[in-house]
Amino acid sequence: MSSLSRSGGVSSRCEAISSPIADDEPPPLCDVATPRRLCSDSWNDWRWQIRHRIRxxxxxxxxxxxxxxASDLSPVMGKYxxxxxxxxASLIRRADKTDPIFQMCVPQLAELNDPPFLSSDPLEECHDMPVPGLVHRYPDRALLxxxxxxxxxxxxxxxxRVAGTRETTISKRRLEQTVAYLREHPEIHDVIVSGGxxxxxxxxxxEEVLASLRQVPSVQIIRIGTRVPVVxxxxxxxxxxxxxRKYHPIWINTHFNHPYEITPESSEACTRLADAGVPLGNQSVLLRGVNDxxxxxxxxxxxxxSIRVRPYYLYQCDLVRGVEHFRTPLSRGIEIMEYLRGRLSGLAIPTFVVDAPHGGGKIPVLPTYVVSQSPTQTVLRNYEGMLIAYPEPQDRIAEPVDAPSDVSAPSVWDLAAGHHSHIKPAQATRLMRREAHCSVGPLPETF
Ligand code: SF4
Known part of the structure; x- marks a missing residue:
C-alpha cells in the first residue's frame, strides 16, 4: 500500500482510516467520534493503546x-x-450487530445462551497438559x-475459559518446568507459543520465553500465535x-477474520514481520454474521x-461456551470452499478444518472432488462441474471393464469404465471462452 512508511512509525491514524473502506460503506466512527488528540504520537505507542483499552x-x-x-451487558462481562x-474500536463503522468488527469485540447477551453440548474446554486441552500451561497432544508438537x-x-x-479471566503471564518456575519437559521429550520439534x-x-x-525454548536442542521451530497484528x-x-530475528526459525500465525481488519497499520505490521524473515500464516474462524x-x-x-500473509486455516467455530451465536452450519464452510476453488490460486486458499471435540485434533473438511472409482479410472470433478476420468497406472489394472455404453449421453459410470475421458458442462465460462478462441484459429506454438 502506497501510504505505508517502511522506515518510520506506523502511518498516522488520520491517513490510515480511508483505505479499507468500500465506496458504499460508512467510514469508521473514529472520523466522527474520536477526539483529535488520538491523531498523535500516543496513538502509535502500543503501551498507550493497552492503557487506554475500553474495559x-x-x-x-x-x-x-x-x-x-442497549441491554445491560454487565452479566456477560462478569463472565467474559x-x-x-x-x-x-476505531475500525467499527456502525455501533451495532451489522458491523463485523463490533460483533467480534463488543459483548452480547447471546454469550450467556449455551446449549448443553457446549463446554468451556471442548478441545480438552486441560487433559493434555503434562505441565500446567503446556498442551502436548500431537506427537511432535506442543503448545505453550x-x-x-x-x-x-x-x-x-x-x-x-482463560483469556482475560485473570491477566497473568508465565512465571520463571513454570518456564523451567516447561523446558525440563521438552528436554525429556526430544520428539517435540515444534513449540507454539500461544495464550492469551x-x-x-x-x-x-x-525474549526470556524464546531464549528458554531455544536452549532445548530438539526444538527446531518456534511458532507464535497472535492477534496483535490485527488488534x-x-x-x-x-x-x-x-x-x-535472534531466535529464528520463528513463524507467526495471526488471526484476521474480515477484510476490514486489513488496514494500513496492520499491513505495515505484517510487512515488518515479513521483512524480519518471519513467515506469516493466518488462521480465521468462520463466524455467523461476520464472515460467513x-x-x-x-x-x-x-x-x-497481498500483504504477504498466507491463508492457512479456516476454522469451524469450536463447541465452546459463549460462542453459540457465532456458529454456522458445517455446510456453510464447505460451500465457501467450493466457491474459492477456481477463483483463487491455491496459495490463497486456506484449509477448512474442524478442531474436533474430545481432543480429536484438526480434521480437514472439503467439498467432494472424487465422484467415483473403478480399478481402471478415478472420476474427478473440477470447480466448473467438469467430470474427468483419470486413468490408473496400466500395470496395476486388474481387468478391463466390459459393459454397454450409451454414447449419446455419457454418464459418470462411462468415465469410471474407461469409455469416455471427460464430461463437459455446457455453460462453463472457461470452455465457452476456449471455443470462441478456436473460432479465430489455433494459437501459434511460439509466442
Ligand atoms: S486474541 Fe486470541 S486468545 Fe485473545 S481473545 Fe482473541 S482469540 Fe482469544
Missing part, C-alpha cells in the same frame, strides 16, 4: 453513545471480560500458554522484530496474500 460498560457507552439504551484497544492476557478480548475466543496473546508480553519477557499493530516495533459469505472470505484471502 467497562461506561467506557463503552462513552465511546459509542448509541449503546446507552471486555477489552478493546482504541485502534480496534505463555499468558492469559490479550489486548482485545475476542467474543468468539476458543479459550474464553504472547505479543502482549514485554519484549524482554517474550494492536502498533506493537510490531523494530525492537520487537530485531529481538525475534463466500465473497468476504475471498476478499480476505486476496488481501492477506
Amino acid at each position: 467497562t460498560v461506561q467506557q463503552l457507552v462513552t465511546r459509542f453513545p448509541s449503546l446507552q439504551h 471480560p471486555l477489552a478493546i484497544t482504541p485502534y480496534y 500458554i505463555a499468558t492469559t492476557t490479550c489486548s482485545t478480548y475476542c467474543r468468539h475466543c476458543t479459550r474464553k 496473546d504472547p505479543l502482549t508480553l514485554s519484549t524482554e519477557h517474550l 494492536l499493530p502498533q506493537r510490531i516495533t523494530e525492537d520487537l522484530c530485531a529481538m525475534l 459469505q463466500p465473497q468476504i472470505i475471498e476478499q480476505l484471502c486476496r488481501k492477506l496474500v
